Amino acid sequence: MDKVEDNKSEIKSEIKSEIKSEIKSEIKSDNKGDKKELKGLDSKLNYKPDKPFIYDYSLEQLQEWVKEQGEAAFRAGQIFDWLYVKRVGSFEEMSNLPKALREKLADAFAFVTLNEITKFQSKDGTVKFLFGLHDDHAIETVLMRHNYGNSVCVTTQVGCRIGCTFCASTLGGLKRNLTAGEIVAQVVQAQRMLDPENERVSSIVIMGSGEPFENYDNMMTFLRLMTHPKGLNIGQRHITVSTSGIVPNMYRFADENTQISLAISIHAPNDELRSKLMPVNRRFRFDEVMDACKYYIEKTGRRLTFEYALIGGVNDRPEHAEELGDLLQGMLCHVNLIPVNYVPERNYVRTPRDDIFEFQRILERKKINATIRREQGHDIAAACGQLRAKHTEEKEKRERLEKEKEAQAR
Numbered sequence: 001m002d003k004v005e006d007n008k009s010e011i012k013s014e015i016k017s018e019i020k021s022e023i024k025s026e027i028k029s030d031n032k033g034d035k036k037e038l039k040g041l042d043s044k045l046n047y048k049p050d051k052p053f054i055y056d057y058s059l060e061q062l063q064e065w066v067k068e069q070g071e072a073a074f075r076a077g078q079i080f081d082w083l084y085v086k087r088v089g090s091f092e093e094m095s096n097l098p099k100a101l102r103e104k105l106a107d108a109f110a111f112v113t114l115n116e117i118t119k120f121q122s123k124d125g126t127v128k129f130l131f132g133l134h135d136d137h138a139i140e141t142v143l144m145r146h147n148y149g150n151s152v153c154v155t156t157q158v159g160c161r162i163g164c165t166f167c168a169s170t171l172g173g174l175k176r177n178l179t180a181g182e183i184v185a186q187v188v189q190a191q192r193m194l195d196p197e198n199e200r201v202s203s204i205v206i207m208g209s210g211e212p213f214e215n216y217d218n219m220m221t222f223l224r225l226m227t228h229p230k231g232l233n234i235g236q237r238h239i240t241v242s243t244s245g246i247v248p249n250m251y252r253f254a255d256e257n258t259q260i261s262l263a264i265s266i267h268a269p270n271d272e273l274r275s276k277l278m279p280v281n282r283r284f285r286f287d288e289v290m291d292a293c294k295y296y297i298e299k300t301g302r303r304l305t306f307e308y309a310l311i312g313g314v315n316d317r318p319e320h321a322e323e324l325g326d327l328l329q330g331m332l333c334h335v336n337l338i339p340v341n342y343v344p345e346r347n348y349v350r351t352p353r354d355d356i357f358e359f360q361r362i363l364e365r366k367k368i369n370a371t372i373r374r375e376q377g378h379d380i381a382a383a384c385g386q387l388r389a390k391h392t393e394e395k396e397k398r399e400r401l402e403k404e405k406e407a408q409a410r
């Protein structure tokens, strides 16, 4: 009898694991169509500057280019060194290269020039930059100073089309993807600011404006450049990518098998509420996102971070914490609670302090590790995207007035 029971349970567990892997492959093949669609979308939104940006190029690509020019291979290493170690701002300054090669470089490539429109510095050292790009768009980058190192929060797109209801970055929609070099240049610029103090950028968070998984290829090129031992050499474990849950590219990222951390903006404990807060949830549903999270953990063995923006009276009640705790139980994960900034367009308010702690306590009672994000740069205000939104609004107003003036003069 015992043997029969043993056999039964063996068969049951075999069937279970077969079903599991079938579901997983179904999810993956279901998402294949989306993957194609996302690739198409990627390239439609890509920016083609008149000349390619030198920061878009990997060392290997530079080696190839140098070879095509009939130059010695070691020249590529020298160029890479000028870009990432000496961090010069022009080809002219690459003084150990022959003049002819410097001219060839200037003919073939452009430097990414991030024009600093404005910069705010907080009492705690946080610096928020508003940079102008070659085509006159503006982006935000933040440098955070911690006692354990310096971290840069980079932007990957001009605007964002994800539509999270608590975020200013999405208000004007999505304009375009940033090139890999434009993302790289944000870190290099922050590093230049630290150079006189002999400090270095030690970590990167891809959490600025935009959905990095909608600009996947450029984001991956950026990551490879940042972690290159001959470049800024930032350890993979010191980099975090945050996504709103673009499922096909979550699978792709898990399969890359890097040591880079992944954070998922979850912001709700169930499908219905998440759809209200994040329209992207109607495109990639809650359970699909959770399946992709489980796949990532299984594939990489890495702990996943769930980001949860607490919005007063909307998703911050004890029952939400209970539901979230039940959902995440047993998962290799961590919850980062983010008290949301006041969003005038939505009338969203901050969760009272005591309620934030209560939310955390409920999660911890359910054995879910939860932390409350330390706020930095509070005195320079402006949550993600607000600085750019204000700048764009003023620019459009100026342009409108100029047009009106011209029309009157005619």
Ligand code: SF4
Pocket: 160, 161, 162, 163, 164, 167, 168, 169, 170, 208, 209, 210, 211, 244
């Ligand atoms: S939170 Fe991130 S994904 Fe959502 S709209 Fe803002 S920038 Fe886009």
